[in-house]
Every structure is written in C-alpha cells, then in structure tokens.
Amino acid sequence: MDNLLKSGERIDQLIARGVKIIQSPDVFSFSLDAVLLAYFASIPKKGTIVDFCSGNGAVALFMAPKTKASITGIELQERLADMGKRSILLNELEEQVTMEQLDIKEVSTKIKSDSVDFITCNPPYFKEQPNSKKNPNPYYAIARHEIHLQLDDVFKSASKLLKMNGKIAMVHRPDRLMDILDSMRNHRIAPKKIQFIYPKVGKEANTILIEGIKDGKTDGLKILPPLYVYGEDNEYLPEIKEMLHGTK
Numbered sequence: 001m002d003n004l005l006k007s008g009e010r011i012d013q014l015i016a017r018g019v020k021i022i023q024s025p026d027v028f029s030f031s032l033d034a035v036l037l038a039y040f041a042s043i044p045k046k047g048t049i050v051d052f053c054s055g056n057g058a059v060a061l062f063m064a065p066k067t068k069a070s071i072t073g074i075e076l077q078e079r080l081a082d083m084g085k086r087s088i089l090l091n092e093l094e095e096q097v098t099m100e101q102l103d104i105k106e107v108s109t110k111i112k113s114d115s116v117d118f119i120t121c122n123p124p125y126f127k128e129q130p131n132s133k134k135n136p137n138p139y140y141a142i143a144r145h146e147i148h149l150q151l152d153d154v155f156k157s158a159s160k161l162l163k164m165n166g167k168i169a170m171v172h173r174p175d176r177l178m179d180i181l182d183s184m185r186n187h188r189i190a191p192k193k194i195q196f197i198y199p200k201v202g203k204e205a206n207t208i209l210i211e212g213i214k215d216g217k218t219d220g221l222k223i224l225p226p227l228y229v230y231g232e233d234n235e236y237l238p239e240i241k242e243m244l245h246g247t248k
Contacts, residue, residue, distance in 0.1 A: 004086045011090070015245045019061045022087045028080050030058035032229070033171045033207060035243050037122055038062035040195060040209040041169035044069055047117035050161060052104050052154060057084030057097070059120050064093050069117065073099040074107055076149070104149055104157050116161040119168040123154050125176070151176065152183045159187035162214040167192075169211040177208060190216035195224040200232070 005011065009024045014035065023029045038059050043049070047069045051060040054073030064071060075081040081101035088097045100110055158168045168189060172180060174196065184191055189212040197207035205226070231237050236244065 004090050009083070014062060016243055017062050017065050019065070020087065020090050021056060021058055021061060022083045022090065023056060024083065028055050028083070030056065032240070033122055034058040035062065036197060036207065036209060036227075037120055037169060037171040038066075039243050040171075040211070041118070041120050042167060042211060043067050044117050048072075048115060049118045049120070050074060050107075050111060050116050052107075052119060052121035052158070053123045053149070054084055054099065055080050055122070057087050057099055059122060060084070060097050060099075061087060061091060061093065063120070064091070064097055068096075071097045072111065073097070074102050074104055075099060076101070076103050105153050107157050108160050111161055113160050114163050117163060117166050119158050119162060119166070121154055121158070121168065121170045123151065123170065123172065124149060125173045151179055152186070155183045155187040155189055159189060159214060162189075164215045166214050167211055168214075169209070172208050172210070174205045174208045177210075180208075180210060184212050185218075189214050190218050191221050192216060193222045193224055196226050198226055198228050200230050201228055 005022065008026050009022050011020050012023050013020045021030065041063070043063050043066050045067055049063065049067065049069045049071045051063070051071060051073045054060055054075040057073050060071045060073040073081075073084050075084060078101050081099050084099040088094050088099060102110055154170070155168070162168065170180065181191055191210060191212045193211045195209045196205040197209065198205050227239065228237055229240050
C-alpha cells in the first residue's frame with residue numbers, strides 16, 4: 001500500500017463505500033460535493049460511465065460499488081490523474097475503473113461518440129475573468145476556475161459522447177443555474193431533476209445538483225426536496241452522516 005503513495009500524500013476512506021482515496025492537501029482533496037454528486041446521480045446498473053473533471057478519481061470510485069458499468073475518469077492535470085490511477089489500484093478496481101489524462105474538449109478522440117450511458121461532472125465553478133482572484137496554487141486554480149474548461153465545453157462534449165437518452169449529472173453553484181440550463185438546452189440535453197443543497201436551515205443554498213437527458217422531452221423537470229448539511233450544533237445532519245459513514 002505504501003508503495004502507492006508519493007511525498008506529501010495520504011490515504012483517506014469514505015467509510016460508507018469502503019473506498020480508499022489517495023489525497024494530497026498540496027494538490028487536491030475531494031470535498032463533500034463529490035460525495036453529494038455520487039449519491040444524487042441516477043447511476044445505471046450496467047453500461048458505460050464517464051466522469052468528467054475527475055480530479056483524483058473520487059466520484060468515479062464512489063460510484064463503482066453501486067454499478068457493474070465500466071467507469072472512465074477524465075482529468076486534465078497529470079498529477080491528479082496519476083493520483084486517481086493509483087487509487088484505482090489501491091481499491092483493486094482496475095477491471096472496472098480507468099483514468100485518462102485528457103482535455104475534455106478532446107475526449108471524443110478516446111471515447112466513441114454516442115457510446116456513453118451516463119456522465120458525471122464536478123467542473124470548475126467560477127468564470128474565468130481577468131480580474132478574478134484565483135488560488136495561488138495552480139492545481140486548485142485550474143480545478144476551481146474556468147481557465148481551461150468552460151461550462152459550455154462540458155455539455156458540448158457530453159452531448160457528443162452520450163447515447164440518445166443517456167444522462168449527465170453535475171454538481172455546481174446556484175448562481176450558475178441559468179448558464180447551466182442554457183448550455184444544456186443548446187446541446188440537446190433536457191434538465192430532468194434539480195436539488196438545492198443548503199449549509200443550514202435559514203441559509204441560502206450554496207450547491208446545486210442537476211441531471212439531464214440527451215434528446216429527452218423538455219417537460220417533466222423535478223425539483224427534489226432540499227438537503228441540509230449541518231445542524232445548529234455545526235455537526236453533519238443524519239442524511240449526510242449516512243452518506244459519509246453509513247450504508248446508504
């Protein structure tokens with residue numbers, strides 16, 4: 001196990017899934033967003049799944065116990081993709097999960113068009129603007145800001161890869177909802193379910209989960225019940241604890 005770790009790295013575990021993940025605070029660590037996305041997504045029992053903006057492979061690995069589908073993570077940054085590849089080995093999932101270091105805009109060079117059943121994506125959240133304040137750590141800056149990948153690039157590539165009636169699920173920020181909906185429609189993806197995530201009761205939503213279907217009917221959008229993360233005691237609420245530590 002130790003021979004899979006490099007300097008400054010550690011192994012964390014999502015107890016609810018029995019999944020171990022190689023992390024590094026200097027480069028990248030998965031957040032609750034990855035866990036929320038893996039639970040929200042309508043993961044198919046079989047077929048082909050692609051995880052865009054895979055980072056160190058967290059979402060791909062969290063999905064693996066829930067499906068017999070083959071899963072491919074797509075990650076632009078070489079060091080993060082390498083961490084993901086070693087986490088796959090750590091979990092002995094190399095027969096099911098693979099990691100490609102690749103620009104999502106070039107993903108059709110590796111994966112056939114109209115061949116994918118499901119896509120997940122935890123993309124950069126913040127628009128790239130010349131005067132926007134970015135994290136001085138380039139790994140975090142690329143993961144959080146649309147430096148190399150625009151929101152529209154995600155749905156353009158997703159629409160190419162997905163089969164008819166294939167789905168994409170994304171975690172993002174509520175203030176980008178209109179941009180997300182516009183881009184989905186522009187690329188023949190009909191939004192089908194949305195869930196707002198709130199840090200606490202009485203606070204504004206700070207995360208959104210959204211899923212859509214390629215070439216689906218444009219009606220029938222469902223808004224799921226709100227999900228709250230923390231109680232008044234600043235501890236995780238039961239549903240979040242179950243995702244992290246239980247068997248849900």
